[in-house]
Amino acid sequence: MLDKFFYPKSITVIGASNKPYKVGKIIIDNLTMSYPGKIYPVNPNEDEINDLKAYKTVLDIPDTVDLAIIVIPNIAVPKIIEECGKKGVKFCIIISSGFKETGVEGAKLEREIAEIAKKYRIRLLGPNCFGVINTDNNLNTTFSPIMPIVGNIAVFSQSGALCSTLLDWAYKERIGFSKFISLGNKVDLNENDFLEYFVNDKQTNIVLGYLEGITDGETFIKEAKRLTKNKALVLIKSGSTSAGARAASSHTGTLAGTEEAYTTAFKKCGAIRAKSIDDWLDIARVFSNQPLPKGDKIAIITNAGGPGIIAADSCEELGISLSDLSSTTIEKLRKKLPSSASIYNPIDVLGDADPSRYSFTLKTVLNDDNVYGCIVILTPQAMSRPFETAREIIKVSETINKPILACFMGGILVESGIKYLEENGVPNYLDPKKATISMASLIKQYYNTLRKEENPIVFEDINKEQVKEILSKNDALSLDFIDCMKILEAYNIPIAKYGISKTADGCIKIANNINYPVALKIVSSDISHKTELGGVRLNVKNDEEVVAVYNEIMTCVKKYNPNAVVNGICVQEMIKTSDKKEVIIGVNKDPQFGHLIMFGMGGIYVEILKDVSFRLSPLTRSDAYDMIHEIKMYPLLRGVRGEKPVDIDKIANVLMRVSSLVSDFKNIVEMDINPLICLEDSCKVVDARITIKR
Amino acid sequence: MSKEDTIKIIKKVREEGRKVLTEYESKKILSVYGIPITREKLAKDLDESIKFAEEIGYPVVLKIVSPDITHKTDLGGVKIGIKSQKELEEAYTDLMRIKDRVKDANIHGVLVQEMLRKGNEVILGMTQDPQFGPVIMFGLGGVFVEVLKDVSFKIPPLTRRDAEDMIKEIKAYPILEGARGGVVSDMNALIDCILKLSELSLDLEEELKEMDINPLFAMEKGAAAVDSLILLR
Numbered sequence: 001m002l003d004k005f006f007y008p009k010s011i012t013v014i015g016a017s018n019k020p021y022k023v024g025k026i027i028i029d030n031l032t033m034s035y036p037g038k039i040y041p042v043n044p045n046e047d048e049i050n051d052l053k054a055y056k057t058v059l060d061i062p063d064t065v066d067l068a069i070i071v072i073p074n075i076a077v078p079k080i081i082e083e084c085g086k087k088g089v090k091f092c093i094i095i096s097s098g099f100k101e102t103g104v105e106g107a108k109l110e111r112e113i114a115e116i117a118k119k120y121r122i123r124l125l126g127p128n129c130f131g132v133i134n135t136d137n138n139l140n141t142t143f144s145p146i147m148p149i150v151g152n153i154a155v156f157s158q159s160g161a162l163c164s165t166l167l168d169w170a171y172k173e174r175i176g177f178s179k180f181i182s183l184g185n186k187v188d189l190n191e192n193d194f195l196e197y198f199v200n201d202k203q204t205n206i207v208l209g210y211l212e213g214i215t216d217g218e219t220f221i222k223e224a225k226r227l228t229k230n231k232a233l234v235l236i237k238s239g240s241t242s243a244g245a246r247a248a249s250s251h252t253g254t255l256a257g258t259e260e261a262y263t264t265a266f267k268k269c270g271a272i273r274a275k276s277i278d279d280w281l282d283i284a285r286v287f288s289n290q291p292l293p294k295g296d297k298i299a300i301i302t303n304a305g306g307p308g309i310i311a312a313d314s315c316e317e318l319g320i321s322l323s324d325l326s327s328t329t330i331e332k333l334r335k336k337l338p339s340s341a342s343i344y345n346p347i348d349v350l351g352d353a354d355p356s357r358y359s360f361t362l363k364t365v366l367n368d369d370n371v372y373g374c375i376v377i378l379t380p381q382a383m384s385r386p387f388e389t390a391r392e393i394i395k396v397s398e399t400i401n402k403p404i405l406a407c408f409m410g411g412i413l414v415e416s417g418i419k420y421l422e423e424n425g426v427p428n429y430l431d432p433k434k435a436t437i438s439m440a441s442l443i444k445q446y447y448n449t450l451r452k453e454e455n456p457i458v459f460e461d462i463n464k465e466q467v468k469e470i471l472s473k474n475d476a477l478s479l480d481f482i483d484c485m486k487i488l489e490a491y492n493i494p495i496a497k498y499g500i501s502k503t504a505d506g507c508i509k510i511a512n513n514i515n516y517p518v519a520l521k522i523v524s525s526d527i528s529h530k531t532e533l534g535g536v537r538l539n540v541k542n543d544e545e546v547v548a549v550y551n552e553i554m555t556c557v558k559k560y561n562p563n564a565v566v567n568g569i570c571v572q573e574m575i576k577t578s579d580k581k582e583v584i585i586g587v588n589k590d591p592q593f594g595h596l597i598m599f600g601m602g603g604i605y606v607e608i609l610k611d612v613s614f615r616l617s618p619l620t621r622s623d624a625y626d627m628i629h630e631i632k633m634y635p636l637l638r639g640v641r642g643e644k645p646v647d648i649d650k651i652a653n654v655l656m657r658v659s660s661l662v663s664d665f666k667n668i669v670e671m672d673i674n675p676l677i678c679l680e681d682s683c684k685v686v687d688a689r690i691t692i693k694r
Numbered sequence: 695m696s697k698e699d700t701i702k703i704i705k706k707v708r709e710e711g712r713k714v715l716t717e718y719e720s721k722k723i724l725s726v727y728g729i730p731i732t733r734e735k736l737a738k739d740l741d742e743s744i745k746f747a748e749e750i751g752y753p754v755v756l757k758i759v760s761p762d763i764t765h766k767t768d769l770g771g772v773k774i775g776i777k778s779q780k781e782l783e784e785a786y787t788d789l790m791r792i793k794d795r796v797k798d799a800n801i802h803g804v805l806v807q808e809m810l811r812k813g814n815e816v817i818l819g820m821t822q823d824p825q826f827g828p829v830i831m832f833g834l835g836g837v838f839v840e841v842l843k844d845v846s847f848k849i850p851p852l853t854r855r856d857a858e859d860m861i862k863e864i865k866a867y868p869i870l871e872g873a874r875g876g877v878v879s880d881m882n883a884l885i886d887c888i889l890k891l892s893e894l895s896l897d898l899e900e901e902l903k904e905m906d907i908n909p910l911f912a913m914e915k916g917a918a919a920v921d922s923l924i925l926l927r
Contacts, residue, residue, distance in 0.1 A: 603874070607874065636841055640841060
């Protein structure tokens, strides 16, 4: 779809100029300097620009036009888009600013141009963007003075300033790009269109993205997943923390903010998240030069203890293992290295290591099948010859297809070595920790390529119609207890036995049917935190206690809110046994990514320790189990100090059923199952809240 | 009792060739340093147990006291919530059966203890670091310390401010503030306990290897050590 966008046969620059330092001048200069296709400048006040005939309007161009670059004042843009439409232009890049980013008036103008473009089926990039570069055909529609070198990294960025920064940095570091896109205000073309394009773009092996927001979460996950199966996607996502701090009535609502949704979405689609610009660039560089490791075990070679330990510590933090070297490798190292060298990983080749010792060790270690990659650390010692050592490292890197990252530490003494390494494709890091972060990203991408698609479980034993009926007859946005329980039952989610009555006598009857002890709870949609105001009483043991507790609850509630509508008192089965555990399952609908499902230990653990895990719906079987395993309190579910374990399979089943429920009913915006009581061989929902949106 | 008495207790334990103090001995040392402990008496037999239970007032807790049994709970050596003489007799008989399981256990007797209710269980401990000497640990009891390792550390001597920081540093701190309708713990009593433990650790630095007060009951008013274990170097 975007072929003509990146490979246009003819281009027009609307607003091209002869005046020095004007954007319209720089862009036409950039294009005429390198772009081999046809260029048509448009400017009603000029006859000729850069030796090319200038046209009064786009309609006057005696040729078809694939791509228009628009560099005129904002207010004139709608008219120009209209003309482009009449001309049959397929793509427009609007460099001009003065749209949504400036306020209400600008936003109105932006909507106007979007509508015109839609009418003529023109695809728009921008407005308020920096343009596009394609190194494959020397297309540079930006006003950057730098044309990047050819490489395999594609970039899309929501910040134009970051684009020019990245171009400048990469040029200095001799890092090349395939395609370069400044997204601007994303009125039409957005990250998802480009992700889709990069899946099959032969020039691109790595995609870097800077995003402040995502246009359509579901498509993003789908396209990013497709891309990461073969190519690395390294993203910086900013501006998602404070947005998440919205007032919400449920636990899930407060815990499942925007930041969690993004984190979960990136995890789901295999995107690598860079935590800083520095990391972003480091990771970009390593992917552009080094092969992927075929596993998560690496070796560290160092000529000094300290940096080796720092690297080893950081590996542990990032989940990278240090390889156990094979006995053959150890034997070989023992024979050649000085007796005081440490031949166990990290391998300390000692301060007096010369280039040949480095070379021998690196070769030997990388030939070990347990080693999937290597970090080579060099500190400047009296006998170190950084430049020659760098040369040896490069020689080894040319013969073995495993990633090698260098960590020549210091300043002037190691400078020449670092320069040689980087010119020849081995990235160098001054800090061992940074080398491990890059290695971890390579490993992560390797596992992305192994990822198998797993489909969510489809349940047959559910009653969709019943839920549809309950939801349609409901006026309230927050469903009452009975409706919540009925919805769960319709999806075959096990619930505790209960009955509801408006009289003490009725409660006694229910209690006797269920068997004592029972719990008594107020049922009222006007009261959300029942426990705190005494609306819940546990362990009610006989008829007399039922009457007493019934009256107490009613008094408490009246005191709290005299106007609260009380639907009755729920008499519920008490789940006796000391080995029970309470967990919470929650759902919150994220505006971008849809239903975010949360799991955690109930009560105090979720509220105070925020010990919860998240996944986006629909859940696969592995999602459900991973969520349970991820919480810190997981050992509690397995039983600590002689307690019996709870049935994890049953919990996973409830998670998948909840996911199935919210996938079927998109208008459920919030849901809490709190608690789900878990026992050795079963689990039961004791309380639930569901909020819907009309 | 005075500080000399703590040395006497330790000396006696060492003479018996032991490194582990019983709960009763450990808590005697705590009380010398002013750390409040549960009201309790060491009973030699059932009759004495009944007498002490009446003095203390039901409900009581019954615990086996033996230097050979350090993990009392795991062996069924702790009976809580004893409400009457009849229950006490049953519990006593049960406790004595431990002898069948731990052969040759030297049993000092049975500890009759007041049963505290309504409080947060915290853990207060001390270990020796080879570099820094005694290190004081504070955390919430039970799973918080065991599973989450939600604890804070400081090196004595401690100021009041240090002790307060230790308490507030743990993630579960809101529980001590009475989150979700729970008990609001007496912060000053907790701070006092930490400071007294700090003093004890420095005084007995040469003697102690590690120690635990687990749990220390942090009530609305006051705190009390419910169980404690001291290990000698």
